Amino acid sequence: xxxxxxxxxxxxxxxxxxxxxxxxxxxxxxxxxxxxxxxxxxxxxxxxxxxxxxxxxxxxxxxxxxxxxxxxxxxxxxxxxxxxxxxxxxxxxxxxxxxxxxxxxxxxxxxxxxxxxxxxxxxxxxxxxxxxxxxxxxxxxxxxxxxxxxxxxxxxxxxxxxxxxxxxxxxxxxxxxxxxxxxxxxxxxxxxxxxxxxxxxxxxxxxxxxxxxxxxxxxxxxxxxxxxxxxxxxxxxxxxxxxxxxxxxxxxxxxxxxxxxxxxxxxxxxxxxxxxxxxxxxxxxxxxxxxxxxxxxxxxxxxxxxxxxxxxxxxxxxxxxxxxxxxxxxxxxxxxxxxxxxxxxxxxxxxxxxxxxxxxxxxxxxxxxx
Ligand code: CMC
Numbered sequence: 001x002x003x004x005x006x007x008x009x010x011x012x013x014x015x016x017x018x019x020x021x022x023x024x025x026x027x028x029x030x031x032x033x034x035x036x037x038x039x040x041x042x043x044x045x046x047x048x049x050x051x052x053x054x055x056x057x058x059x060x061x062x063x064x065x066x067x068x069x070x071x072x073x074x075x076x077x078x079x080x081x082x083x084x085x086x087x088x089x090x091x092x093x094x095x096x097x098x099x100x101x102x103x104x105x106x107x108x109x110x111x112x113x114x115x116x117x118x119x120x121x122x123x124x125x126x127x128x129x130x131x132x133x134x135x136x137x138x139x140x141x142x143x144x145x146x147x148x149x150x151x152x153x154x155x156x157x158x159x160x161x162x163x164x165x166x167x168x169x170x171x172x173x174x175x176x177x178x179x180x181x182x183x184x185x186x187x188x189x190x191x192x193x194x195x196x197x198x199x200x201x202x203x204x205x206x207x208x209x210x211x212x213x214x215x216x217x218x219x220x221x222x223x224x225x226x227x228x229x230x231x232x233x234x235x236x237x238x239x240x241x242x243x244x245x246x247x248x249x250x251x252x253x254x255x256x257x258x259x260x261x262x263x264x265x266x267x268x269x270x271x272x273x274x275x276x277x278x279x280x281x282x283x284x285x286x287x288x289x290x291x292x293x294x295x296x297x298x299x300x301x302x303x304x305x306x307x308x309x310x311x312x313x314x315x316x317x318x319x320x321x322x323x324x325x326x327x328x329x330x331x332x333x334x335x336x337x338x339x340x341x342x343x344x345x346x347x348x349x350x351x352x353x354x355x356x357x358x359x360x361x362x363x364x365x366x367x368x369x370x
Contacts, residue, residue: 003360004035004358004360005203006360009262011262015189015194015355016189018189018199018344018347019056019185019186019347020032020033020188020343020344020347021033021053021340022188023032023187023188023263023269025263025264025265025266028254028266028267028269029076029263029269030269032049032052032053032058032185032186033052034054035052036243036272037182037183037269037270038269038272040182041179041182041183041273042228042273043156044058044182045064045178046155046157046158046178046182046185046336046339047064047067047068047071047128047155047183047184048064049181049182049339050067050185050339051064051067052129053185053186053339053340053343054121054124054339054343054346056246059271064321067125068155070122070125070129070290071125071128071129072126072129072150072152072159073129073152074126074129074130075130075132075133075136075152075163076127076150077130077133077137077151077158078108079102079107079242080106080108080193081101081104081130082133082137082147084100084101084104085097085101085134085137085138085141086141088100088169088299090141090142093218093327093328094135094138094142094325094327094328094330094331095141095214095217095218095224095334096218097134097138097213097242098134098135098138098214098331099211099215099218100138100279101130101134101138102118102130102134102207102210102211102214103130103207105126105127105210106123106206106207106208106210106211108124108206109123109207110208111123112205113205114204115203115205115206115348115349117160117346117350120206120342120345120346120349121346122343123206123331123342123344124206124338124339124342124343127191127207127210127338127342128156128338128364129156129186130186130314130341131331131334131335131338132156132159132160132163132164132335134331135152135160135164135331135332135334136148136160136163136330136336137162137163137212138259138327138328138331139164139244139324139328140164142325143325145166146163148162148163148166148207149163150162150163153266156166156181157174157177157179157181157342158174158176160177161173161174161177161322163213164323164324164328165323168324169228169322170284171314172280172281172284173281173284173322175227175271175277175280176277176278176280176281176318176322177293179273179274180274180277180315180318180319180336181332181335181336182335182336183270183273183274183296183311183315183336184311184315184332184336184337185335185336185339185340186339186340186343187247187335187340188263190220190222191217191221191339192213192214192216192217192221192222192223192341193213193215193217193340193341193344194215194216194276194339195209195212195215195283196209196210196212196213196229196341196342196344196345197209197344197345197348197355198212198355199213199356200344200348200349200352201352201353201355201356202343202354205288205346209341209345210338210341210342210345213337213341214334216335217330217333217337218308218330220257221255223312223330223333223337224330225257225310225312225316226258226311226312226314226315226316226319226329226330226332226333227256227260227316227326227327227330228257228312229312229313229316229317230259230316230317230319230320230326231255231326232257232258232328233255233290233293233294233316233317233320234247236291236293236297238293239289239292239293239295239296240296241298242284242293242296242300243296243300245297246304247304248302250304250305253256255338256301256307257273257307257312258283258310258312258313258316259305259307259309259310259313260303260307260308261308261310262306264297264310266308267308267309268308268309268311270311270312271308271310271311271314272310273357274311274315274318275314276313276315276316277318277340277351278291278298278314278315278321279291280288280296280320281318281321281322282321284321285321287321290317290320290321293311294314294317298313315329316329320331
């Protein structure tokens with residue numbers, strides 16, 4: 001018998017087709033529905049990108065207005081959701097709070113079991129509106145601050161900042177935040193998206209797929225890296241200590257958070273755009289010290305291991321400068337990636353096949369009870 005070929009971590013395995021995004025590590029490019037992500041980040045609102053991912057084309061002005069109206073109308077949290085968030089100890093991670101609250105949003109939606117495309121688009125818009133409200137509510141409660149009601153004259157990015165901080169920051173900050181949401185929105189068959197597709201493939205509902213995806217995103221090898229990057233920055237403290245810290249960490253065979261990628265081996269296509277946004281924030285807040293640390297650690301990592309930063313490397317410090325608590329960084333990733341997840345749920349649904357691979361058994365040979 002020939003041994004089955006095993007691809008650990010499914011590395012290099014093409015699991016299905018998708019029309020949502022194309023990652024090309026050779027040309028270092030990422031396209032959403034054919035559009036380079038850099039162009040979308042330069043010119044589009046996050047809502048336009050959400051529409052593009054779900055529907056395949058950019059919205060007409062009327063379609064965009066319809067999406068904005070629906071999203072803005074669903075930003076308030078139900079009292080049950082607030083009560084459940086309040087019941088969770090603040091020692092719990094904000095990703096656990098978000099996972100729990102999103103599950104409740106699903107359980108409160110009487111149409112949750114409806115898997116028609118129309119109902120799934122509506123549920124996706126609902127999550128698009130509710131997740132920022134949950135994230136903002138949780139950060140404020142941890143700081144002992146009162147809830148801030150949504151403002152329906154603001155787009156999603158500005159409103160999330162408003163609901164978190166009680167004010168709309170300067171344009172440069174809102175814009176950097178919008179850029180991060182666009183860049184985080186979608187990335188083909190990454191671990192959390194694949195998780196969402198696996199759940200959908202059993203004919204489960206969209207909310208269940210998103211809850212499972214949140215669990216997958218939490219880990220530091222995936223979305224949890226943006227939080228972990230900030231812990232690294234805090235540990236290092238200042239640029240002059242970067243090389244020494246890195247040598248010790250590499251000596252201990254630790255993975256350096258914010259570096260490396262399963263698909264991109266010559267650098268992450270999204271990093272230059274996010275780094276430019278980070279540079280504008282550094283300028284705005286007068287935090288050249290942070291930029292120096294960033295550059296020193298990157299240069300040292302490239303010199304030692306030839307491993308380049310991924311998107312979490314610039315987005316972690318960017319979220320820090322905006323004023324978010326470090327533990328809130330991965331929930332912000334959820335607020336963005338929920339668009340890609342739900343696009344994949346709908347794509348999987350439309351041409352479904354149960355996802356159920358095989359395993360090669362390596363346990364004991366057949367044996368019998370004495
Ligand atoms: N620090 C130290 N060494 C690394 C790192 C890193 N960040 N990334 C890769 N390597 C080493 C790895 O140990 C291996 O060395 P060796 O051949 O000596 O065993 C070599 O580089 C090749 O790595 P690989 O096995 O091909 O990497 P992978 O495709 O299995 O892992 C990864 C990809 C993202 C899990 C890994 O790079 C990593 O753990 N990075 C740190 C966590 C991180 O930043 N995650 C965010 C990923 S991207 C955005 C997102 O999803 O949020």
